[in-house]
Amino acid sequence: MRRYFGRKLLVYGLTFLVAVTINWMIPRFMPGDPVQSMLARANVSQPAAVEAMRAHYTNLFGLDLPLWKQYGNFWAALFQGDLGTSIWLFPTPVTDVIMRAVPYTLALLIPAILLSWWAGNRFGAFAARRKWLDNTVLPIGYVLTATPYMWLAILLAWGLGIVAGVFPVSGGYSFAMRPNLSWEFVGDLALHWFLPFVSLFLVAFGGWAIGMRNMIIYELEADYSTYLSSLGAPQRLIRRYAFRNAVLPQITGLALQLGVLVAGALVTEIVFSYPGLGHLILQAIQNQDFFLLQGAFLFIVVGVLAANFIIDVVYVLVDPRTRTGMGGEAA
């Protein structure tokens, strides 16, 4: 057991190292010069002043050092929790900018992922082998899961937001409000949260439901199900066993889908101008804000890795075969 987790931790550590390195590289090798754009924004006409400012900014962001030193400094700063200064929102530190956006993204992602997984599995298991449901609802599942996140988001925004006028289509809360702890504000937050959540939920739900339905059918055909039926066990028991066994691959599926879901959340946020990380990344790219982009990606990478690790642990807890496999290895 310890060896297993030791190996896992090592793999996760390596992944983290590589991801952070790539993450550091991408903005630096991207075309465009952020200092230049800051200077352009400052709108100074005297060439001497421009030169002085350029030197100041380049030094400030550490861009005058050789690349390997920049890389080293980046790691050193990272362990102190310092992700640099945002260019777009100069001089706010990147950490602050991200921390402001993270609650929105998490509030969107966590319920969307967990609820869609839970509901999709339940529903898929229920629909499997029930002709009527299988024939009507599963095609809908196929359509849902094949829908790009942003397209469904646009449809929902248009249908429920613009045409029906029930939900607001942009922002995290009304422009007319200031964040405060009142029922009115919380209600407003929930109203703005609903559409992005639903569009994420529906796409993922379709995928889980279809996956579960196929898995359940496979399990119901399995030998142990046939044996139980031959011994006259009620369908309830057989389906319960089948569900439990079918959930295992779905857990692995969740680990695999996590990245896709996060990416989906990012584009959905852009569609709804939802003030989460996705929105932040878009702004960072438009403003050539290296440090913000780097920080946002870093946050996502760490999040996905952590979630994957949790899933690994959960899998060991729920599947006795992995556990006994490890026991056998140790013995």
Add this chain to the structure above:
Amino acid sequence: MTLRVDDLRVHYRTLRGEVKAIDGVTFDVGDGEILGLAGESGCGKTTLGKSLIRMDGRMRLAGGAAELDGEELPIGDDHRMNPFRFTKVSIIPQYSMSAMNPTRRIGRMVAELLRSRGRQLDTDELGRRLDLVELPREVLQRYPIELSGGMKQRMVMVISTLLDPSLLIADEITSALDVSTQKAVARTLVEFRDRGFVRSMIFITHDISLTYQIADTIMVMYAGKLAEKAPAGVIVGEPRHPYTRLLISSLPEVGVRYTDRRLAGIPGEPPSLLDPPAGCRFRDRCPLAFDKCAEEPPVVEVEPGHHVACWKA
């Protein structure tokens, strides 16, 4: 009389039509009798065994009836059949290696299965039966993956007979085992019968020599029909049906060197059951076939307890 099967017809529904896997088979199994059911692959052995306990979705009862302990066995009705399963009729399936839920401890699975049938688990009795098949009682705390193939096989044998059924169907249970284990398993089945865990048994196998060791009666099937049924000694010693004779003669004998004389099989293969030919179904492969074989031979009792379906018998 424990089991009486009368003119049983079971068909498989396929896209190309109905495959007549069992086409009019009549036989009975007495109290305490072990009936060995032999025949080559595709002759309907397993279909016959399955149809007596649970037909799968593709199978259809096309005719005939079964009676167990004087009571009608509603084999064509999945729902009405349910009370009989496990309690009156039980099965040790072909796939014992994967018959147990991989993610439940065996003991818990057995308890849940019994509870779902409204029975309480008698732990002492279960323990005694585990002792009998030489399984440690700890297996109940284990997952199926932790057991060897032979252990799983024995565990399934114990589970299937836990409610002392009248009829046990043992379907090709030795096929996946090595020769020494085969013999032990076969002996255990006899032991189960002797101790009254099961009243009578249908032992399905393609291995006539193994059947001979444990069966009281052997029934040979060919292409969905009964070819010959007689006490085990008679089938092996003085078979009357040409198919049985060829089957027996294709077994290797002790003391014969097969480098000199090649072991003969039966040339050809069984006819398609999608549209079986009229007359005797063995006709095309039979060395004794003559004009009369174009007509279907009836099953005749040539001696008490010896039934043959052949014009030449």
